[in-house]
Every structure is written in structure tokens, then in C-alpha cells.
Amino acid sequence: MSKVEKTDNQFVRESIQNQFGPAVKSIEESYGMLDIVISKDTLIPVITWLKKTETLRFQFLTSLCGVHYPEQKEFEFSVVYHLHSLTQNIRIRIHIFMPESDLKVPTLTTLFAGANWMERETFEFYGIQFTGHPDLRTILNVEDMNYHPLRKQYPLVDNTRTDKDDKYFGR
Amino acid sequence: MINISDDNFHNDHRINGHVEPEEDIRQYNYLNLGPTHPATHGIFxxxxxxxxxxxxEAEPTIGYIHRAFEKLAENRPFYQIPTITDRLNYCSAPINNIGWHLTIEKLLGVETPKRVDYLRVIIMELARIADHIICNSVIAVDTGALTGFLYVFQWREKIYDIYEEICGARLTxxxxRIGGFERDFNETVFARxxxxxxxxxxxxxxxxxxxMRNRIFMDRTIQVGGISAERALxxxxxxPNLRAAGVDYDVRVMTPYCSYEDFDFTIPLGSSGDTYDRFCVRQEEMWQSLSIIRQALKNLPEGNFHADVPEFYLPPKENVYNSMEGLIWHFKIVMGEINVPKGQxxxxxxxGNGELGFYLISDGGRQxxxxxxxxxxxxxxxxxxxxxxxxxxxDAILTMSSMNVIAGELDA
Structure with missing residues (x-):
């Protein structure tokens, strides 16, 4: 069983490298899933190709989320896409990285209707601007929230609050 | 798909086959359904x-009970995260807990004994039944049939009694634990x-x-709130919502976890993706879950109820109180002082209502x-x-209850 899975991953790795070559920055396998890093500009062509190619058919967007790596200069923000090929039963993970100064990412709503709210959530939490998104607003928090709470610079507890002062336990 | 493509209400304005929106003389009313409406079963x-x-048109607003779980999780050691997952889909909390434990076990490379897998399967299938009982009986309530709800709902309580005997809690x-269970199932659990x-x-x-074959119920649910397989994908x-539309995707079969490959069960499918199909798929899944539990009990292997992971599984109390090693491990685990491998x-x-996924990035730290x-x-x-x-x-009310939207999971 595991042997078949491995050749499948190998097949995906080779076909994506043959098709896109230098646009694919790295492909690694971790815990049985391919981690593919691509450049931001090639996101739409790569995912369209993965979705439409007959031998792959990654037609299912499992999830989409943002990540903030404050330590990585020039690559602080990342969007991670989990795609699933229901016919081949392979899952892959696609990463794109971008600097904080340029948080524009093309939207996937043209390919997957379900990307709509996932992108809204990612926008809300990380401030990533999905260009071409039909309705890019906050979704879980209030509309006038002017910061992006899942960025690492925001601590869990709001230090400006005075009502939580606990002088006896030093919190 | 019937309701989506059916644009009867545009017919008045079709002149020679094309729509002229500027001549829309209809008067619209705006209706606020929710946030707290008895028929929405949650805050939507x-x-x-x-x-x-x-x-x-409908414009949903969500997030009324948003609790920033993803932010919270970044500030908690691994063993404190199950309590967050409880509060996602609280109708089937054990599935969420075990899903998280599987995630961290995958990261650590822990091999659980077969007994743990089978006990987990029993719990998860009980949770699935509890989840489907709520959803299906509430669909019946929304069509006006309160009786069925009262008949099956006490069985959810019986399932909660089983949880209570295993872990002391009923809902969340x-x-x-990471690696297995905190204690083995006792006689009372098996008896229950x-x-x-x-x-x-x-x-x-x-x-x-x-x-199921009630005329009123069928009239209210067939071809209500349908979605095609293509749109659903x-x-x-x-x-169950995808399977009702006719796509045979079930995580238990596609990527088996917890030894699901040992069990013999079928995946029920619908065809039109409407409310009735969703109801029937859930109903059949409950029968399949019962069969899985029977198989698991019949073939329950002997063995330990937890894997051997001293770095993450709390040592027995007598070791903690009587030996230096035990005390050190206990302290390190409780303080979350143990590093984990880096990886994704x-x-x-x-x-209970679909593929629950955990995407974990570990940088090697305690959180x-x-x-x-x-x-x-x-x-x-x-x-x-x-x-x-x-x-x-x-019909909108029925569609919502048949989709099994759980506020806790929706808003995280």
C-alpha cells in the first residue's frame, strides 16, 4: 500500500517539475505528503494545471490558510494550499511566500467556489490581499477591525488592558 | 439543483426571452433570520x-461565537489543545479530540497499539451516532415532527453516559491522551x-x-435545498453532505486512520444532494456505525491502552510519588517542557459533518x-x-438544519 503511494508522489513530483521547471522552487516530502514551494506569480497556472490535467485531477481544495514567519526576512508571509486528487487519492501541499511589503496574491475563487470564505478568513487573520476576490471583507471578527490578529507580533493577551491587573501573582 | 436553476419568479419580467433588470417592479422585503432564532439551532x-x-438572496453573517482558537492554540502546549478541539463540533467532541491526538502522534511518530485504535474507533463511531441523532431528529422537528426527536434523543444521553464513564465528562x-487513553475501559463501559x-x-x-417514508416529511424534504455533485466539489x-450529492468520498476509506481498514462497512450515497438525501445518508451511516462498533468489540485485541511514549504520556501516580524519574517526567509533561520534532x-x-483536518506546523517548541x-x-x-x-x-430552515452546521465549528 505504502509503496504505491510513494510512486504516486514521485509521479506528481516529476510531472510538476517537467511542466514548470524553475517556477517550482522546491519539492520535499514530509510525512507522506509533498510540500511544493512555488513562486507567487505562477500560482494560478500551476493550480489550474494541477486541476485540469487528466492524470492528476487535483480538483478538491481541502484547505487554505496563511502563516506568518516573522524571522524569515523577505518571506514573512505564506499561504498554504492543500489540494486533494479524489481520483488518484493523493494530497499535496502548495506553499507560496511573500514579503510583508507585497501581500497581493491572486484569488482562487475562479477555480474553486469554496475558496471564497477561506480567503476571507486568511485576509482577516493575516492581511493577505487576494486580488480579484469578489468580496474581500472580514468574516469572523467585526468589520472595523483594523489589524490582523494572527500575526505573530500580537500577543494573546492584550497588554493595554488595565482590568486584568493582578499585582499579587505578577501576571 | 431544482431550486437553483428554477427561476420562476423571473418569468414576469422576461420579454422576448431576455431579462430586463431595470424594469424590475417587484417589491422586496428584507427579513432578518437570526442571530438568535429558535429555528436556526445556533447563532447564525x-x-x-x-x-x-x-x-x-441571502447574506450570511457568521462569527458570533468566534473564540480565536487558532491564536489560542499557538499559545498552549500540545496536551492542552484537546480542550480547544472539544469546542469545535461539540456534538461529536471525541472525534475532534482523537483527531488532534492522531495529528500529534503522526508528528512524533508514535505507533499506537491495536487496542487503542479499536477503542478509539468505538468512541468515534458512538460520537458519529450522537452527532447524526441530533441532526436527523432536528430535521424532523423542523418539519413539525417533534415525536421522533423525543424518541431518539434519550439515546444521545446514553452515549453521553458512556463518555462519562470513560473520561468523566459528557459534552466537551x-x-x-497523546498515545492512547488515560485509563482502560472498565466493565461498566462495556456493559453500557x-x-x-x-x-x-x-x-x-x-x-x-x-x-423516513412519512408523506409529509418526504414532501417537505425531497428536492429541497439540493446541490449537484459538481457544485458540492x-x-x-x-x-454526509457531499455523499448525499453522490460523491463517495469518506476519509475513513480514502486515507484510513486508526485501523479503519480492518473494518467492513459501506459508505451510503445519495443522488440529488437534497435534504431528504442528506437525512437518509446520515440514517444509514448510523447503522453502519453500529456495525463497526460490533466488529470492534468482537475483535477487540488484548494489549495496553496506551502507547509507550514517556515524554508525553503521564506516568502512573505511584511512580510520580515514589520515584525521582516519575516525578521528573510528570513535571516536564505538565509544564510542557518537552521539545518535539520540527515539521509540518x-x-x-x-x-460528524465532514473532513476535520488539522494542519500543524511545529518549529520544535512546546507549542x-x-x-x-x-x-x-x-x-x-x-x-x-x-x-x-x-x-x-x-425550506431554508430545513436546508440549514440538514446541513448540520454547528456554530462552534463554524466560528472557531
Whole structure:
């Protein structure tokens, strides 16, 4: 069983490298899933190709989320896409990285209707601007929230609050 | 698909086959459905644009009980995260707990004994039954049939009694630990499961005969809130909602976890993706879950109830009080002082309402660097406006309850 899975991953790795070559920055396998890093500009062509190619058919967007790596200069923000090929039963993970100064990412709503709210959530939490998104607003928090709470610079507890002062336990 | 493509209410304005929107003389009403409405079963708001009794547009607002789980998870050691997962889909909390434990075990490379897997399967299938009992009986309530709900709902309490005997809690269970369970199932647990397996099928059968072929129920649910398989896939539907549309995707079969490959069960499928199909798929899944539990009990292997992971599994209390080693491990685990491998893991389980996924990025520290929950109902609820477009208000209520949208999971 595991042997078949491995050749499948190998097949995906080779076909994506043959098709896109230098646009694919790295492909690694971790815990049985391919981690593919691509450049931001090639996101739409790569995912369209993965979705439409007959031998792959990654037609299912499992999830989409943002990540903030404050330590990585020039690559602080990342969007991670989990795609699933229901016919081949392979899952892959696609990463794109971008600097904080340029948080524009093309939207996937043209390919997957379900990307709509996932992108809204990612926008809300990380401030990533999905260009071409039909309705890019906050979704879980209030509309006038002017910061992006899942960025690492925001601590869990709001230090400006005075009502939580606990002088006896030093919190 | 019937309601979506059916644009009867545009007919008045069709002149020679084309629509002239500027001559729209209809008067619309705006109706605020929710946030706290007895028929929405949770805190959801929908602003409905109504043409008479027909819904033209719906605008959902979500996030009323947003609790920033992903942020919270980044600030907690791994063993404190199950209590967050409890509060996602609280109708089937054990599945979420075990899903998280599987994620961290995958990261650590822990091999669980077969007994742990089978015990987990029993719990998860009980949780699935509890989840489906709530959803299906509430669909019946929304069609006006309160009786069936009262018949089966006490069986959910029996399932909660089983949880209680295993872990001490009923709703937000925090069941299991990294590597297995905190204690083995005792005689009472097995007696209660046996009792449940013996008595519940009669109640479920009774509920089915009351509702499933009931003329009123069928009229209210068939071709209501349908979605085609193509659209469902585009919207990343999972779980019973996707299977009702005719796509045979079940995580238990596609990427087996917890030794699900040892069990013999079928995946029920619908064809039209409407409310009735969703109801029937869940109903059949309950029968399949009962069969899985029977198989697991019959073939339950002997062995330990937890894997051997001293770095993450609390040592027995007598060791803690009587030996230096035990005390040190206990302290290190409770303080979350143990480092984990770096890496990225995606683990999914078949939750009560779809594929519940955990995407964990570990930087080697005591807390997750990033933990993303793939919450099935957050993803499929966005299709709700499309599914109720052109249908009646009362059908919109039924569509929502049949989609099994759980507020805790939707809002995280």
C-alpha cells in the first residue's frame, strides 16, 4: 500500500517539475505528503494545471490558510494550499511566500467556489490581499477591525488592558 | 439543483426571452433570520431578500461565537489543545479530540497499539451516532415532527453516559491522551456499550418508520435545498453532505486512520444532494456505525491502552510519588517542557459533518507554531445562499438544519 503511494508522489513530483521547471522552487516530502514551494506569480497556472490535467485531477481544495514567519526576512508571509486528487487519492501541499511589503496574491475563487470564505478568513487573520476576490471583507471578527490578529507580533493577551491587573501573582 | 436553476419568479419580467433588470417592479422585503432564532439551532444571521415568500438572496453573517482558537492554540502546549478541539463540533467532541491526538502522534511518530485504535474507533463511531441523532431528529422537528426527536434523543444521553464513564465528562469530553487513553475501559463501559447496541437499533428503527417514508416529511424534504455533485466539489463539501450529492468520498476509506481498514462497512450515497438525501445518508451511516462498533468489540485485541511514549504520556501516580524519574517526567509533561520534532503535518479524520483536518506546523517548541483547523462546516456553509436561492423561507430552515452546521465549528 505504502509503496504505491510513494510512486504516486514521485509521479506528481516529476510531472510538476517537467511542466514548470524553475517556477517550482522546491519539492520535499514530509510525512507522506509533498510540500511544493512555488513562486507567487505562477500560482494560478500551476493550480489550474494541477486541476485540469487528466492524470492528476487535483480538483478538491481541502484547505487554505496563511502563516506568518516573522524571522524569515523577505518571506514573512505564506499561504498554504492543500489540494486533494479524489481520483488518484493523493494530497499535496502548495506553499507560496511573500514579503510583508507585497501581500497581493491572486484569488482562487475562479477555480474553486469554496475558496471564497477561506480567503476571507486568511485576509482577516493575516492581511493577505487576494486580488480579484469578489468580496474581500472580514468574516469572523467585526468589520472595523483594523489589524490582523494572527500575526505573530500580537500577543494573546492584550497588554493595554488595565482590568486584568493582578499585582499579587505578577501576571 | 431544482431550486437553483428554477427561476420562476423571473418569468414576469422576461420579454422576448431576455431579462430586463431595470424594469424590475417587484417589491422586496428584507427579513432578518437570526442571530438568535429558535429555528436556526445556533447563532447564525441571514439577511434574506424576499420576493413574497421566495428567497431571492441571502447574506450570511457568521462569527458570533468566534473564540480565536487558532491564536489560542499557538499559545498552549500540545496536551492542552484537546480542550480547544472539544469546542469545535461539540456534538461529536471525541472525534475532534482523537483527531488532534492522531495529528500529534503522526508528528512524533508514535505507533499506537491495536487496542487503542479499536477503542478509539468505538468512541468515534458512538460520537458519529450522537452527532447524526441530533441532526436527523432536528430535521424532523423542523418539519413539525417533534415525536421522533423525543424518541431518539434519550439515546444521545446514553452515549453521553458512556463518555462519562470513560473520561468523566459528557459534552466537551477531552477524551484520550497523546498515545492512547488515560485509563482502560472498565466493565461498566462495556456493559453500557452492550446495552446501547442491544436497545438502540429498535429506537432507531422506530424513528425511521415514523419519519423516513412519512408523506409529509418526504414532501417537505425531497428536492429541497439540493446541490449537484459538481457544485458540492467546487465548494469543497465533505462528509454526509457531499455523499448525499453522490460523491463517495469518506476519509475513513480514502486515507484510513486508526485501523479503519480492518473494518467492513459501506459508505451510503445519495443522488440529488437534497435534504431528504442528506437525512437518509446520515440514517444509514448510523447503522453502519453500529456495525463497526460490533466488529470492534468482537475483535477487540488484548494489549495496553496506551502507547509507550514517556515524554508525553503521564506516568502512573505511584511512580510520580515514589520515584525521582516519575516525578521528573510528570513535571516536564505538565509544564510542557518537552521539545518535539520540527515539521509540518496534515491529519484528517471523518468528523460528524465532514473532513476535520488539522494542519500543524511545529518549529520544535512546546507549542504549535501554527495550527490550522480545517473546519468542514465553515467551508460548506458558504454554499448556503446558493442552495436556498429561489426556495421558500420554511425550506431554508430545513436546508440549514440538514446541513448540520454547528456554530462552534463554524466560528472557531
Amino acid at each position: 444571521q441571514n439577511i434574506l431578500k424576499m420576493d413574497g415568500e421566495i428567497i431571492v 469530553t477531552n477524551i484520550g 456499550i452492550e446495552h446501547f447496541l442491544k436497545e438502540f437499533p429498535a429506537a432507531l428503527k422506530e424513528f425511521e418508520s415514523l419519519v 467546487e465548494y469543497s463539501f465533505t462528509g 503535518v496534515y491529519q484528517c479524520v471523518e468528523g 504549535p507554531f501554527r495550527l490550522h483547523f480545517r473546519r468542514p462546516c465553515f467551508i460548506y456553509y458558504q454554499a448556503y445562499p446558493e442552495m436556498i436561492q429561489g426556495s421558500m423561507l420554511s
